[in-house]
Amino acid sequence: MSTPYAKLPAWADYGLIPLINLFVAFIVAGLVVLLIGENPFRAAAILVEGALGRGQAIAYTLYYATSFIFTGLAVAVAFHCGLFNIGGEGQAYVGGLGVALVCLAFDSILPWWLTFPIAIVGAAVFGAAWAFIPAYLQARRGSHIVITTIMFNFIAASLMVYLLVNVLKPAASQAPQTRTFLEGGQLPKLNFLFDAIGLTVRSSPFNVSFLLALLAAFLVWVLIWRTRLGYEIRTRGHSPKAARYAGVSETRIIIITMLVSGALAGMMALNPVMGDQNRLQIDFVTGAGFVGIAVALMGRSHPAGIVPAAILFGILYQGGAELAFEMPGISRDMIVIIQGLVILFAGALENMFRPSLQALFANIRPSSVGVEAKQGERA
């Protein structure tokens, strides 16, 4: 047996290859822009300007990034265990129910800094609960988790519409949404941070859940690389056989990993529900659960990669909204294409450029690649 690919230096493996893959994804996206008769370079300029040009824009970018950090971490944790949790969308949607129930119950009696921890627990528990059944079925009955989590996305959508229309909607209101939370159910904004460094932000939904997202990223790093549980998760992900041989209970690891993953996805709901809209609305997730897949793949399932990848998608979301104003032909759906291309090139085709890059490195500096020993083989 031989390893199909020789080792590259770490900076090339974790920096250069993702960047090349991203670059190719953007070239193809540029071709799509060209196909609908717009100038891709002007589109890119408007996009970057719209996402980073002003303090206001940066605040919006980080608001979107907050959601993507949570969903990206959710997908990444499952990846480490060799599971593909495609159900982040549904878990976040149901997590929103947990947030809303906590806020509706406590917003009139507690200040926000007491409601917030309870809401975090609510979001995590509801998100985890939605991931539990697919996890259990995968662990005990062998049903493929990809299919079951997709099905649970559809079921979540129906369930939430039913609950919003028939249960949670105030009797006097027409719109299928809960009542607006009072002061105690609203997260404070972080706009003052921008004022402190001299940028002006009139109003933006950028709120304290961003700090929670960064904390979650750190805790995921601790969990995966610094705890016994994380070691077991990674072992199971690398080789289920080895994990079984080492006495790791597969059922337990699959279920725990999916509960963590679902809880992270559920916590994404804090950002839009408690931080921005202050009520539970239909379809508030708007695809953030799926963006998490692209974010996790681009960030190589490492929190240090996921945070910048999430900010990049925040730029695409915020810049894309501005772009839709300037170029009516390009709507938010352009982001879905870019998302797909990133998943394709950074995920499925991640090894496409590896052999040529390895050959290149082997030519420049043979010792850095370590291919000398294997010269007789094809790389």
Added chain:
Amino acid sequence: MDFFNTLVFLLDSTIRVSVPLLLAALAGLYSERSGVFDIGLEGKMLAGAFAAGAAAAVSGSAWAGLAAAVLIAVFLSLVHGFASITHRGNQIVSGVAINFIAAGSTIILGQAWFSQGGRTPLLGGDARFGAIQLPFAETLSDVPIIGDLYSDLLSGHSLIAYVAFLLVPFTWWVLFRTRFGLRLRAVGENPAAVDTAGISVAWLRYRAVICTGILTGLAGTYLALSQNAGFVKDMTAGRGYIALAALIFAKWRPVPVMFACLLFGFLDAFSIRIQGTPLPLVGQLPVQFMQALPYILTVILLAGFIGRAEPPRAGGIPYVKER
């Protein structure tokens, strides 16, 4: 007699909604039997539907629409093959990517080319695959029961619907009675053995995903040119996943695939039919519950409460030649 008419009506709509499921599930059958999992049926069907709607609107010919749909779906299949066969990428990830690319680009291109909010222009006449009346349907319609069954249930579907059902025995024949089929099944179970016999694993799998592309193109064409009069954004609405579930439920065998698709189709038709009417014992069911029912049932089926589904043994694993 009223009950009988309702039943015929229900079965008739069952057939209509089953056709795209059947085509997509058979499409997945070729790919997955060869060891390439395909979660991108949804995206290929959607892209096919868009291409069919767009090409038929521009050319005015349903056949041009069909050709465009098959071309684009085969192209996406080849992308999937390129990622998962040639570059040994993760097949699930590649399928997900194709679904997103199709979902985004059909809306963007549809808006840019036709400016109708992501739909293609309404089609009529030759630009659609309309209903075909089977011979003697008119004359037999007066005969009780048999006439109703023949002229209302069997007659009056589009060409693609008949092709879809004919593809079931055809697929069985290809898989179990031809050399290609034997090799296809072998490469999904034990690619190393096929390789040892001197047959190219990659080329076999590529041919399998091309078959998948052709059939998903047909499924998309049916959606855009037969069931509807043009492309509407997101018109596949999860059918690709339901088809995948039907494929698993049928344990990757052609004839059970047909029955699984008919079952899911029946549920769909039934849920539309009983909307708002109270059922005995349970009373009136919420609309949302009926919409979620196929997905809930799929989960129950997948949980293995009705037989266990064993996928092709080499499914999802890229083949690496021993060196």
